[in-house]
Amino acid sequence: MLYNYRTVYEYGCQEIEIKRSKFIGHAKPVMSEEEAIDFIQSIKEKHKNATHNVYAYILGDRDEIQRxxxxxxxxxxxxxPVLNVIKSEGLKNTAVVVTRYFGGILLGASGLIRAYVKGAKLGIEAAKIVEKILFKSLYVTIDYTILGTVQNDLLKNNFIIKNIDYTDKVILNVYVPFVDKEKFVKYIVDLTNSRSVVKEGGDIYLYKKDDKYLE
Structure with a gap:
């Protein structure tokens, strides 16, 4: 399991005209070869009158599948060239399709390469490159008397407070990078002088773009 990697956030589509041919770049995150093939088939069906629907995808923790x-x-x-764009961006679990509607002017080998590279880059740009990071959801139970101290320190150290429940105690749901969960527990114990209980929740991937997190 990868704790973090670069990929695209969502389906994206953008087009460009080059010497009267229309190139449409499509990109999407995929988690299996079946999902990649389904995505490619959906683009082919949508653009069944296109001259070409060129595709490439990379899957796996070690890029084991490349088609x-x-x-x-x-x-x-x-x-x-489309596959090389995915590689050059360092993307994993990503599929790209570049649709071409021929405009009557031959581009030559070098011109085709440049056009498909451009189409792939536009599709990826529209799909938004992100860093996908594995987090652990942790529940920190404390007394009301230390809520201000704990909350301020968590925010100061850029921890993500997903939710706060107010019962007879205060329960803060905090997202912590998976690789840092043990350090976080020690940090909370020290911060609260052992007046806290930390319980583990589930694992969740968040997407980081420009220092902001998306779910």
Whole structure:
């Protein structure tokens, strides 16, 4: 299991015209080969009148699965360039399709490569590159008397307070990077002088973009 990696956040689509041919870049996060194939088929169905639907995808913790297709374009001018864009961005679990509607002007091998690279980059840009980070949801139970101290210190140290429940005690639901959960427990024990109880919740991935977290 990867604790963090670069990927895209959501489906994105953007188009560009190059010498009268229209290139449409599509990108989407995928977690399995079946999901990648379904995504590619959906684009092909939507653009079934297109001249080409070139695709590439990378899957796995170690990029074990890498597939691409030129979809009728000259070998090496389409699928590989799209795959290389995904690699150059350091993305995992990402599928990209570049749709082409031929405009009547031949681009040549180098022109095709540049066009498909541009289309792939536009699709990825529209899908938003993010860092996907594994967090542990922790529940910190404390007395009301130390709530202000604990809450302020958590915020000062950039911990994510997801929720606060007010019962006979105060329960703070805090998202902590998975790799730091043991250090966090020690930190809370020290901060509260052992006047706290920490319980583990589930694991959750958050997406970080420009120093902001998205779920």
């Amino acid at each position: 691409y297709s030129d979809d009728g374009e000259p070998s090496g001018t389409a699928g590989v």
